[in-house]
Amino acid sequence: MKPKMKVGSTLGALLTALVLFGCSNHQKQDSEASDRIKVVATIGMISDVITVIGGEHVAVHSLMGPGVDPHLYKATPSDVLALQAADIIFYNGLHLESKMGELFEKMGQLRTTVAVTKSIPKSFLFSPEEYAGHYDPHVWFDVTLWKYAVEEIARALSEKYPALAPEFNQNAVSYLAELDVVHAYVAEQVERVPPEQRILVTAHDAFNYFGQRYGFEVAGLQGISTQAEAGTKDVQNLVNLIVDRQIRAIFVESSVPVKNIQAVQEAVWAKGWSVEVGGELFSDAMGDAGTFEGTYVGMVTHNIDTIVSALLDSGHD
Numbered sequence: 001m002k003p004k005m006k007v008g009s010t011l012g013a014l015l016t017a018l019v020l021f022g023c024s025n026h027q028k029q030d031s032e033a034s035d036r037i038k039v040v041a042t043i044g045m046i047s048d049v050i051t052v053i054g055g056e057h058v059a060v061h062s063l064m065g066p067g068v069d070p071h072l073y074k075a076t077p078s079d080v081l082a083l084q085a086a087d088i089i090f091y092n093g094l095h096l097e098s099k100m101g102e103l104f105e106k107m108g109q110l111r112t113t114v115a116v117t118k119s120i121p122k123s124f125l126f127s128p129e130e131y132a133g134h135y136d137p138h139v140w141f142d143v144t145l146w147k148y149a150v151e152e153i154a155r156a157l158s159e160k161y162p163a164l165a166p167e168f169n170q171n172a173v174s175y176l177a178e179l180d181v182v183h184a185y186v187a188e189q190v191e192r193v194p195p196e197q198r199i200l201v202t203a204h205d206a207f208n209y210f211g212q213r214y215g216f217e218v219a220g221l222q223g224i225s226t227q228a229e230a231g232t233k234d235v236q237n238l239v240n241l242i243v244d245r246q247i248r249a250i251f252v253e254s255s256v257p258v259k260n261i262q263a264v265q266e267a268v269w270a271k272g273w274s275v276e277v278g279g280e281l282f283s284d285a286m287g288d289a290g291t292f293e294g295t296y297v298g299m300v301t302h303n304i305d306t307i308v309s310a311l312l313d314s315g316h317d
């Protein structure tokens, strides 16, 4: 685990540092024309898209690696240095990064900061009651919504580096076509699961957009953010749902402690229904760098394959 600093104390220091050193630093970078564009992104899913669009022209630093929960993330001293050196900063927005999102909004006066979800039409966003005042930020599991993020990233890079715009746009067009194929694949795989078995139970509510787009009922043990712990009542409600609906498999998430879902499984067993843990899903963080699951396309493909195979084949014949 990386050392953690509270955002509150980091914020003041960061802004002071940027005000004092930011401008001179930036001019120095502009003069070093051979340098790659220094990009900082929060979650891996955004970093991956930037790498695809920017190609050899960008050096991407991802703040939150595999297994890291963005809802609970606090800036570290090394993040402050990376942000200070960045030419352009991308984040999800929609309150995913919690306190850090506020920091990026403030930093917008000093650096180019881009919330990649900002051009998604608000009518496509969920406003869950329990997440009062915020939209559900987990838009990446509806591949058609994540295409807006791809377009936003290409637009922001092209505006800031117009000479490279044709290349960025070309990369975006190819990638958007690849995402159409992924979207079709997910929809096709869902069709293999009998409609009455299309219920996805996970550690937290990260899959509402997936459910809406691809026709799955979803239930999470924790809510939209993992900041709120699940209470006894939440556990009981989920246990009853699994037993009543005879759900065959439930899923752990790579960025949420496994024990929460295991506790649900044990409580279900105690009621006489043998639910399986169907595997690990990548919800708010991707898999390891250098693996297929360490890409956006890979995580989406892994998730649907894991969900479908567990729901179709988990020992309940």
Ligand SMILES: [Zn+2]
Pocket: 071, 138, 204, 205, 206, 224, 225, 226, 283, 284
């Ligand atoms: Zn989440």
